[in-house]
Amino acid sequence: MPKHEFTVDMTCEGCSSAVTRVLNKLGGVQFEIDLPSKKVSIESEHSVDTLLETLRKxxxxxxxxxxx
Structure with a gap:
């Protein structure tokens, strides 16, 4: 599966929980959240546009x- 890295302006556990929630709703993704460096690594067959749109929610x- 393709892997993509994003920066997400997360400042707390609540922010990372929101990212987890939207990615789990999308389905078909494996991801790691690195809160201190504000990075999210996602392995998915979804397009980059779909992943960006989902994270922006x-x-x-x-x-x-x-x-x-």
Whole structure:
């Protein structure tokens, strides 16, 4: 599965919980959240646009770092 890295403007556990919640609703994703560095790594067959749109539902600023 393709892996993508995003920065998400998370400042607390509540923020990372919001990211977890929206990604779990999307389904078909494996992800890791690194709260101190504000990074989210996602393995998914979903398009980058879909992942960006989903992460933005948290109301946080989201930036694509790199597809790997």
């Amino acid at each position: 948290t109301g946080k600023t989201v930036t694509l770092l790199s597809p790997s």
